[in-house]
Amino acid sequence: DRINYAEITISAVSPSQYPEDGLTEIVLAGRSNVGKSSFINTMVNRKKLARTSGQPGKTRTLNFFNIEKELFFVDVPGYGYAKVSNAEQEKWGRMMTEYFATREELALGILLVDFRHEPSDLDVQMYDLYKYYNIPVLVIGTKADKIKKSKYNKHEGIIKRTLRFEPEDKFFTFSSFSREGRDEIWEEILSYTRN
Numbered sequence: 001d002r003i004n005y006a007e008i009t010i011s012a013v014s015p016s017q018y019p020e021d022g023l024t025e026i027v028l029a030g031r032s033n034v035g036k037s038s039f040i041n042t043m044v045n046r047k048k049l050a051r052t053s054g055q056p057g058k059t060r061t062l063n064f065f066n067i068e069k070e071l072f073f074v075d076v077p078g079y080g081y082a083k084v085s086n087a088e089q090e091k092w093g094r095m096m097t098e099y100f101a102t103r104e105e106l107a108l109g110i111l112l113v114d115f116r117h118e119p120s121d122l123d124v125q126m127y128d129l130y131k132y133y134n135i136p137v138l139v140i141g142t143k144a145d146k147i148k149k150s151k152y153n154k155h156e157g158i159i160k161r162t163l164r165f166e167p168e169d170k171f172f173t174f175s176s177f178s179r180e181g182r183d184e185i186w187e188e189i190l191s192y193t194r195n
């Protein structure tokens, strides 16, 4: 898949700022440092559309990336960063539920989890939040280049069990280094934009 157009449209904190293009939206969530920015950059073949940084917890807004004028990737602040205050966390929760509860354009929720590790309580809560709002979920195991192929089934099993993954959802492994998973994930994402 060649991507010619990928630009940030707006960093929004409230519904009045959401784009009015009516394009399908794919939201991306995951704990801080899971590889979310790298995922976006790899998917759109850009080195730094989404900023990868050594400074976790920097994103505080909903970042709408217009991809090929066909869909938006909506990057949300990573969770689970220890230095974020309770007040900030509550603000995060309000911003997310406001978006999830009201947004008709939202078609798919991506949950990025580190393929190496058992999902955290916050990962489970994020999965449950998607389920609560009836958002179809794509769980993506990131940094898969760090795991031997012979261990894939074991890791996938642990992740699915811990999340209490439901059969209607989809699971993919991904690496921004090897680009493993990219084509399959694009195919899945695009199936939500066509009809």
Ligand code: GTP
Pocket: 030, 031, 032, 033, 034, 035, 036, 037, 038, 039, 051, 052, 053, 054, 055, 056, 057, 058, 059, 078, 142, 143, 144, 145, 146, 174, 175, 176, 177, 178
């Ligand atoms: P924050 O926005 O800071 O919360 O992080 P993020 O989730 O956007 O993660 P980011 O893409 O900035 O990557 C975090 C770290 O993980 C960086 O050091 C990346 O080099 C590393 N990383 C990202 N993707 C991969 C991958 O596929 N494989 C490996 N091995 N490392 C990765």
Ligand code: MG
Pocket: 036, 037, 038, 050, 051, 052, 053, 059
């Ligand atoms: Mg990031």
